[in-house]
Amino acid sequence: MTSEPAAPHVWLVPTPVGNLGDITVRAVEVLRGCGAVACEDTRRTGALLTHLGISKPLVRLDAHTMHRAAQVLEQHPRLAYVSDAGTPGISDPGAELVQAAVAADVPVEVLPGATAFVPALVLSGLPNARFTFEGFLPRSGRARKERLAAIAARSETTVLYESPHRLGDTLSDLAAACGEGRAASVTRELSKRFEETRRGPLSELAIHFARGVRGEIVVVVAGREAGQTLAGEEVPDHPALARTWAGEGRSAREIRELLIAQGLRKNDAYALALQVTQTR
Structure with a gap:
């Protein structure tokens, strides 16, 4: 693959999470042009490469063998890495390989592609x-x-x-x-x-x-809605808090923001802040 540098290089290559048609053209080009492919499961990756018509040396590099990353980089300086499915490094091995490559001053590319x-x-x-x-x-x-x-x-x-x-x-x-x-x-x-x-x-x-x-x-x-109380959580006494802050001389705007931070809805916080500051 003439467009890739001859110097040492690491590519993290996303593979399909299901449909093999989701492999990208660039991913295929990198897998064809690299010197070796490191992977979690050589049988699974071997089947993918066979499907793509690619023959490359396969090296196992999973969560149990990732401590060998630096050694693998020395043996295979132009290395593509794939996980079983999706983007390596996202809840899958791969981050340690990037760290090893960076420590060895080896350029790293992460290809965009499949993730769940x-x-x-x-x-x-x-x-x-x-x-x-x-x-x-x-x-x-x-x-x-x-x-x-x-x-x-x-x-x-x-x-x-x-x-x-x-x-x-x-x-x-x-x-x-x-x-x-x-x-x-x-x-x-x-x-x-x-x-x-x-x-x-x-x-x-x-x-x-x-x-x-x-x-x-x-x-x-979904995220927590404003004002939602969780199990075992005490409900703040918003009026009492607002009166305390008003007694400290805080402005209506400050009190409103504090009430919102305590989980009160914006409109309710605004009305309560006005009430306590106007009755001081």
Whole structure:
């Protein structure tokens, strides 16, 4: 591939999450022109390369062998890296390879291409101007509880991945943390024959998927609405707070912003701020 530099180079190449037709022309060109392909599963990647009519040396470089990244770069200086599906480095190995290449002063390119969470986010119909990508949640313990609480509290949409056999439990945990009526969606088998997106309150989704499903899964959860109280959370006494701030000599504008930060709706905060400042 004459357009690529002869010097050492690393490419992170997205591969289809389902439909093999989603491979890009540039991805095929890079896979044809590289010296070797590193991957999570040599059998799976070998089948993809055979489908594309490409023959390259394959090197296993997954979560268990990524500590060999620097050594692999020495052996194969013009290296393409693919995960089993989607973009490497996004809830898949790959970030460590980038770090090793940067440390060795080897140029790195990440090709645009397939990923699961972006289509699922758009399909959810939920606000997507701002969102947080959580990847996979911890399976248990304090770390899981803290992540669930963070999802419940944030105002922007949250996107996360989950395995089929843990989906029902995760939806139930999300319903308990966020409230049963919090809007959400579950997308599975993106770009495949049995692709499905189901939207609804977390409680209904938890019931529907309680028995588990097959396929790769993306869960999208709406953000917390202003003024929504979560389980176990004390409700602020907004009038008392407003009177206290007014007694401190704060302006109506300052009080309004403080009330909004406490979860009060904008219109209600504005009316209360005016009330307490006018009656001082």
